[in-house]
Amino acid sequence: MTDTGMETPLTKNIRDDRTPMTIDEYERAGGYQAVRKALSDMSPKDVQSLVKEANLKGRGGAGFNTGMKWGFVPMGDDAPQPKYLVANADEMEPGTFKDRLLMEGDPHSLIEGMICAAYAIGASVSYIFIRWAYHLSAGRLRKAIAEAYEKGYLGKNILGSGFNLDMYVHVSAGRYMCGEETGLLNAMEGKRATPRAKPPFPQASGLWGKPTIVQNVETLCNVQHIINNGADWFRGLSKTDDGGTKIYGVSGRVNRPGAWELPMGTTAREIIEEHAGGMKDGYRFRGMLPGGASTDFMIDEHLDVPMDYGEIMKIGSRLGTGTIIILDDRTCPVGMLENLEHFFAQESCGWCTPCRDGLPWTEKLLHAIEEGEGEPADLDRLEAHCTWLGPGNTFCALAPGAVEPLQSGLKYFRDDFERHIKDKKCPWR
Amino acid sequence: MPYVYIDGKKFEVADGQNMLQVALSLGFDLPYFCWHPAFGSVGACRQCAVMQYKDENDEKGKLAMACMVPATEGTRISIKARQAEEFRKSVIEWLMVNHPHDCPVCDEGGECHLQDMTVMTGHTYREFRFKKRTHRNQDLGPFINHEMNRCIACYRCVRFYHDFAGGDDLQAFAAHDHVYFGRYEDGPLESEFSGNLVEVCPTGVFTDKTLKQHYARKWDLQTAPSVCHQCSLGCNIIPGSRYDKVVRVLNRYNREVNGYFMCDRGRFGYEFVNSPDRITNALSRTDRSSDFEQVDDNAALDAARKSLGEAKGIAGIGSPRASLEANFALRELVGQDNFYSGDSERQKTLTDEVLTVLRNGPARSASLHDVEQADVVLILGEDLTNTAPMLDLAVRQAGMTKPAHNAKKIGVDHWHDAAVRELMQGERGPCFVATPTRTKLDKFSTRALRASAEDITRIGFAIAATLDDKAPAVAGLSDETLAFVEAAAEALREADRPVVISGTSLGSRHLIHAAANTAFALCKEGNAAELAFVLPETNSLGVSFLDAPSVDEAFEKITRGDIDTLVILENDLYRRIDRATVDSALNRCKRIIALDHIMTDTTGQADVVIPVAAFTEGDGTLVNNEGRAQRFYQVLSPGKAPEESWRRLLALAGANRRNGTTLDDICSQLFDTFPAFGDRLRIAPGARFRLVHQRIPRASHRYSGRTAMTAHINVHEPQPKTDPDSPLAFSMEGYHGKPPSSLIPFFWAPGWNSVQATAKYQAEVGGPLRGGDPGLRLIEPRPDAARSYFQPEPKTDSSGNKPSIVPMYHIYGSEELSSRAAALATRMPEPYIAIPSADRESHEVSEGDMLSLTIGNREFQAKAVVRDDLPTGTIGIPIGLGPFVGIDPNASVEIARGVTS
Amino acid sequence: MLSQEEKAEIDKELSHVPTKQAACLGALKIVQAHRDGWVTDEGLLDVAEYLDMSPDELDSVATFYNLIFRRPVGRHKIFICDSVSCWITGYKEILEHLHKQLGIRPGETTPDNKFTLLPIPCLGICDHAPAFIIDETTYVDLTPDKVEDILKEYD
């Protein structure tokens, strides 16, 4: 990785060509120390409190305090058994490729984070739910898991602590909904990946009806560092209130698309201009989705907002996965939105009405506008869809995510929409 | 009981409910699709959206799905809030995106929940201007028509069919707006409950194929409250007729009996009333070798009367498939001493035993609803799916009792359907099944055991003895059997509401005793255990109340020459007693007068055949297996079909009768004669009952057919017939409020044209009908009765090498009348003889061989099927199929060797 | 009938999970891999029987997912990312080029049964868009020229 001079706990082990460390190399680099420490010196509740204090927020998109989430898992002797931990490595959010970096480049880091997390919640079985396209990651993880078993970090009575943990790689059969944590549970159970109602939360009734924690890959990769270095250190990595570093990424017409570990709260301007090398020649920045396809557009005026959970929320978007998708001036925003809504409509699970039938309608409207067949009232209809598909109105967060880019697109690129309708054609064609 | 607020008003509501239930119970009109009172909430359709507020200061609120909001103390919602209304309108608009505009030709039209909800939300103007997606429809067999384009993806169909009823051949396929509900490949739906899809589907995806053949506007149907005649459970139904023809049967809600559902035999078996074999004219002949001649009704009655007058000795043979009134009228005609129950001696003994056990023992007879609530179920010897299908469905619900209780412990209410199922992961309450052959409930049960009738009996006795050491023990059980006994006893001992289910299908009186002992043993120390017995026919138990001798006794008298004239009421004796015996008895009779609605082998032997009403054409009372007396009413207008048997019999009695000839007349006599039937007016109001001086109309206000019906012949509107027997009117005029529950001819409420209107007739959705569910329980247990246990029979010596019969039942085919229904008949298996695979070699038989077999002294032929689930030393006989009628399960059976083809 | 090999692989999946059904997607993928890249009715029935599911239950799951193929496919599957980053950086061009070269549109298979072209959501390689995966090999930073060379590898 490029040396930024900053602390990069998540990526420090990752080589430029991403060939992963063997377990010996990993151990030599300080790996599995956190497992030793947690298992010998800390109670599960200690780990939970420490992580909570570190203010590690879920990196899968929702940004919920991880330690707090663990606190809802029933503990003690009469807690239902077995409990499960699942690493959410589905990463199907368009524009997102950060978890792949971690798994390809440093599989042991995920495994170590998972062992620590499993210990904290008393889970005895863990799965890495990985999307099918990540053949390379899956292979490397399998190999690393085998190594970890061999060294006694996994299996029965780990390091003589009495703690048992099995770990398996589960390859998804492909659906965006598999990334939604309850859809993921259904997928793992061999069912249709439709979401489950919450409550009851997976912490109480998850995989096979047992207490379960689903956590994003990047989230998990932080845990061992918190255990090793403490909550204060972790919070100190960040420029803002949300603890730690963050893997940010950029795709689109920039000079150096890629992903970098930076302090939480780095601005989009810094990320795009310094790390991604700025816009490609002949392309101008028009807007960006800050954290995957299901986040609201940010435009020029937002480039200096610190990219963290709280700050981006204030300007009406979400950090999401922290991987930026850039809209340039030679790309039609209506076309881009049509592409996005096509994705969401296709990936709707078909369970709830607004999402199943509302999103295809949205896509059809955008298609009509893009093809020069739009009508002025279509914009009202699009607005209405943005309202009615909002949070709480649909069964899960897919549809609310789907309308985030649309509602902000309608706000920031309204002229473009109107031109399409007035000229009866796409100005970019 | 928590207080909740709806649109600012405070209401006290029952515990453990959700806000949709609460709102509907309180009479609010809140639209919904995916929620169903019987299978709870999943929050998928988003139609029941309301605004929810944190407290009285919260003015903003948030949208929430009422079906997913627990009605806990202080819950505040608004149904009227503009935002909620707008959202609900949008939901309909989305649902209509792909819904076709085929309402004029849609089979659901007029009772479509989607139509109602569309109107209710006020979505009237379409803005979607793109192409609709289309689907291919499937051939789902003779019962259900499939029109997938109408689907609104509420998931109710799979939730009913798969989750609730345990069927595994209907599913949701694909994803996003391509979701498809159907089978993996075309073919008849395998579930015995598939017909309920017609009512469960809120639109016209799954519709009644038998109705489709006589398509009619739903509001043009003439309907009446009725009771299914196709097994002993007596599900409540609503047959609908148009142009003097019955065109369909719908479920009629009775929470204690069938609730929201019924089985396919009941729903589609009605078609026998339209069978070409119906007797529409009186028939007469001078001698039995000649053909019948159609005669005038009065001529037939005269001929019958004359025969009765000339008779040396008369026997009136009643029928367990006829109403109490019909049986009683026959008894009146021939006199108490000459009246026979219509059951064979063999069956009568069994039915009487059931009645005795339920009347004199401490265990209560279970209604279907009671079975649903049971937490542990023991089934001894009944293949419920085929002998009493709705009991199968009830047992499946009982399986959820315990898991739902466990879910409650982590705060998941039972209505939170998906969450309960996710938590329980297919775990079910204990259910033990011991039957001779495989049953569909095996897969569902905790433990299923294959055993002969005799061994099942011993199992029952052994369980009782394990539960109470005062109960007589049995020795010599195999290890497998012992394990079953112990597991069942342990579960039953722990149960709060155990139910023991058995019946007469295997023909064993000892089996009834065994079931009784188990239940009695469970009843000790004030614990309640319930008993459910399956009987063969719709009025088996009712006839038993009449306390008359069996057909066999009549036959004996015939043989002795004491009887030379028979009056046979709605009874095909050949289905009860072996052919040779019936033949010889009938041949000895000088005159045989048969009353029936359909030609049978017995009517074929008569001298005079008097046509009578089928159940849709007349009124009467039946007693179901629970001991519940229930009234059914005429659907077709008088004059369109023959009169009821009882009316015919009263006419036959003619001048001798001083009393009147209405249902009330015969009923009051019947009830006076048999005080066990209690107060007739508690079963249903008498004919003089009026609400606001008005009768209860058999057709809704929307009925358009009456004035136009004969417009091509006559512009005058025909005068509706008056009904002398009930407070129901053969017209759309009358009282349009809610009638007493036993008189509900249709469920219809303002704005609610589909079966979902049922909610408006309940005090609380999913609860009893207002004023109590229809029917009167005639049997109550004697909790304090000294428990006297039955003694087991000594183990018979099975070393003899004659095989024994295992009676095998088929939902389609074993019952007499439904086998004559056109669609249903296509689902009947071919007659067969089942050979245990273990005995295949010793019998030298292979699958498909034509086998010859003697049962008693009659020879039968059918193809062999080899079954691995039949106990060795037995032969399976499909009761009711083809020649296999009148079989005594205890008769000896022998394979005539060497008959192969 | 499942082959011994298929059974062994499915059994391994089964050893990771507490219920048979949980292995069903894995099993379908195994059968698909062993049998021409798609799940025939026969394959579906085999798996259903092995896992104690009804064919309807299994197909309900199978048809939900993107990666279980219930229709014939070519020997090689080209999974071309049609999501936003690839779309911005030239997905359409690549698609057009594939059409020119292979004569097939999305969802179609070449007449020689060599390739099936399947547009698929984001492959997680957005920093090297546009991209596609052929079978299990990932190709990134695609240009029409590059596509031509890549396809030659499959001659």
Ligand SMILES: Cc1cc2nc3c(=O)[nH]c(=O)nc-3n(C[C@H](O)[C@H](O)[C@H](O)COP(=O)(O)O)c2cc1C
């Ligand atoms: C439609 C949808 C797709 C999602 N996909 C992913 C995903 O691919 N990876 C992920 O980690 N979280 C995804 N999430 C978020 C998860 O539901 C869940 O919040 C997350 O895995 C929790 O982990 P975290 O707390 O560590 O972020 C998705 C959410 C939705 C609504």
Ligand code: SF4
């Ligand atoms: S088929 Fe009917 S019941 Fe099933 S989901 Fe569709 S509309 Fe609902």
Ligand code: FES
């Ligand atoms: S399926 Fe989740 S919001 Fe639609």
